Amino acid sequence: MPGALPISAYVVLGLLDRHDGATPYQxxxxxRESIGYFWSFPRSQLxxxxxxxxxxxxVVERQEEGGRRRRTLxxxxxxxxxxxxxxxTPTRATTEIHDEGLLRLYFQPLGPAEGDADGAPVEGGSAVVRLAAEQIEAHEARLAEYERLVASGRPLPGSPQRATLEVGLRFEQMIIGFWRQIAASPANPPGGALGA
Known part of the structure; x- marks a missing residue:
């Protein structure tokens, strides 16, 4: 019955369907070069x-008899x-967002600020402005990485893999705009007050 396995199993099966005879390292x-951009998958889990x-x-595993005795799958x-x-099989799965920047934004204090990590006083909103600047920089770096992939011709235009890259491009553009709004108006972010 499909779906009886965890999603992590289908990640491995899908990779082996594309790269048969690969080692776990490969x-x-x-x-890291493909789904790692949108699906966190630790090496130990692999x-x-x-x-x-x-x-x-x-899956079948074969181990070299000599040399490094690598395992191929x-x-x-x-x-x-x-x-x-x-x-x-149809799915009703929805997107989960695990974003530390958003988590930190959510837990920012309301009103005049308290202290920073060292206990030094922080002006109202400056911690949010700093967080926004850090997030803009991080997301601009990821956007540039995606744009390099597009310029390289990988994945091929019109492919399902290119479509997933397009989602990444659109997300990074959207989230950069969001953080720019936060930086411009930390006391009145999009959607109302923080912590509401």
Missing amino acids: LDQRI YEEAGRLVRRGL SLTAEGRHELRQWLT
Whole structure:
């Protein structure tokens, strides 16, 4: 039954569908160059999930007899079938946002400020302005990275992978605009008062 596996399993199955015969290290590199931009996937989870999929018979592991004794992973027919079932099963999943900048903004104190991390007094709104400046810088760097990917021709225009990159571009442009509004008016951010 599709969906019986955790999403992390489908990440590994999907990667192996594209990069059959890859080592866990190579899969980790692929994650960093692709889905890692929108789906956090720690290396330790990759190794654990690969082991579980081998035990379930959805992935085959081969180990070199000599040299570095690297492990390579390949999909079995059952693994490929499970992936196809998951890809074609309807989903009602929604986007989850895990953004530390937004979390810090949410917990900013209302009214005149208290002290900074060292206890020094902070003018009302200056902590928010500083946070906004940091976030603008971070998101502009990510936007520039996405723009470099587009300029490189990777992923190919018109591909599903390019569509996910387009979402990243649009998100970064939107969130940079949001943080610029915050920086311009920390006492009256978009949507009303902080902490409401």
